[in-house]
Amino acid sequence: MCGIAGYVGRPDPTVPPHALLARMVGAIAHRGPDARGSHVEVGVGLAHARLSILDLAGGAQPMSDVEDELVLTFNGEIFNYVELRDELLQRGCRFRTASDTETILQAYRVFGPDCVQKFNGDFAFALWDRGRRRLMLARDRVGVRPAFYATRGNALYFASEIKALLEVPDVAAEIDPVALDQVLTFWFPLAPRTIFKDICELPPGHMLLADEAGLRVTPYWRLSFPDAGDHAALDRRAPRDIADELGALLEDATRIRLRADVPVGAYLSGGLDSSIVTALMKRLAPDRLKTFSVAFEDAEYDERPFQEMMAAALGTEHRTITCAGADIARSFPDIVAHVERPLVRTGPAPLYGLAALVRREGLKVVLTGEGADEVFAGYDLFKEAKLRRFCAAQPGSRRRPLLLQRLYPYLPQLQTQSQRYREAFFLGSADELADPLFSHLPRFRTMRGIKQFYGAGLRETLGDYDALADLRDRLPDDFSRWHPLSQAQYLETAFLLPGYILSSQGDRVSMAHAVEGRFPFLDPRVIDFATRIPPHLKLRVLREKHILREATADLLPDAIANRPKQPYRAPDSRAFLGPQRPSYVDDALSLAAVGRADLFDAGAVQKLLRKCDAGRAPGARDNAAFVGILSTQLLHGRFVDTSIPRSSHEAA
């Protein structure tokens, strides 16, 4: 696990190639503190910052193949490298190290760019093919590891994080208004767009090839579901048989994710998913296991009793950090700099602190339960969409909407709501049923209020741009034929998962502390298997992740196995206010700073600040607006506003 950077073509001549690579990889040194390397030849430069996990002695990068025809810089893991290496040896490939890195080189020799189809792993890599004078940049299927690129002059630059690209003299950060509107609608920009103009993200499941003929970005994998009516495409075995195979598959997905030459720990949130992963780890490697949890001072968010129950049941060596609002506020500017995009939630902050704890405890690798809610339909949004669809099918029914009371039992302000308003929030208008984004419309409605804060310039630039229409245009052709649950799962898995969960709450905050997360539920075999499970076995009436519970019941204490979903949340605007409020809050939201960034209406921002300050419990929209605007302002101050000297960033 590491950071990668480099270029192909003729880079800016004002900086010598080695110096440029050193600057680029230096900007992401946090990702790989164990070693650095670079490789320069005519027309290409590759750099690497290494976090040593596999083949500690032999895995140095950039790495060449035995034949010296390929050079590779690679971030991530190929978990099935052992099996793949055997296959490649049989085909006559030669290896000089025991690393997974060399497996990529040899797989490319045999399969060409299609080698990515063979990899079960989380990866972003750049491979230079000397013979073809071609660079291949590739990223794993679901987007665990990041990759960004930008073309300037006669060169293509790439890196694990945008901050490395900003070291290139030609590359400057400027906020892209469309991307900002997307973030304030979806929580993230729609790849390949990033929050910065003319800086691109290589989308998950895509590869980029750059040679004399130009630059091509193509998908090699896409999440797909069978048509709703196509029963033959579904797994029609007895549920018990499906559950048994799923159990075995999850165990193997966990087994290959324990491959490391350093100890592997686990995150334990207290929920079903991380408990399953931890229990499987304990079964596979019964020796000492360290587990890690975030606890919250505020009982509304805290899950400590369940974390302790699971740690005790499995006998793990358990460590907890307690997160208070002040901790979130203190780390927030650093987190915005790491995630390189505005945030509308503070969820990344506790996970940033948790990764720091893991690192202090001497670990570099953790397994987590990420992905189960997407792949097995765990989110409340899926239940909400099912109920809304049920209500919309009989608009005259007075009984059906009463079921809405069963949603979000943990949100007090929703529970005290009148039935009519509950219906108004969730049910919307009759024509919504035909919208492919049906499942997500209430979430997008909550975010729509943030547009009130857009300044005149931003409004004018955006014109009639419609982020929802943009998203609709990106849906696969057969999307409309899928089961509604599959459609909702696709929207979560193809967009929110890489755009927010795996990046802002995943790679970027854990790699800030050189900690690598691994996710058994996102094993490609598990994902493929789950797409064929009939929807009613995933969300059974309103029981989320039904088949997953069936598959893993014998692993867990009943109290955990039957636990309703508790979503991961953290304190929002009030973390930044009150007596311990850091000075940057007022600075970033001041009339002058908001005016300088010229994105939001400074007067409106002042009113929002006053409202949140007054302590009248702000709702979901106000919280999202507060965090979204504050983080945008911090991002602007950190990356765009050149009137603030760089040194003050480093001191901060």
Added chain:
Amino acid sequence: MTTMRRDQIRTFINDNFLFREDRESIADGDSLLDAGLIDSTGILELVAFLETEFGLVVDDADIVPENLDSIDRIAAYVDSKLNTAAAA
């Protein structure tokens, strides 16, 4: 009186939900729900405002979009409540 009340309501909506001064951004007849201005917490804020500002009691049964989902509707609702109270 009615105009003054309507102004008070508009100011409250401006300061707490709209956060803006320019009147074009929402018309008196526009739905607050459709504009994304009101969420579940917002309703409670609005009810608390009406109760303290106009000294009325908003019954649970009155908390419906027909009474509260636009500046026009809120003003009409407040008028009818105050008129009923005055007549009683």
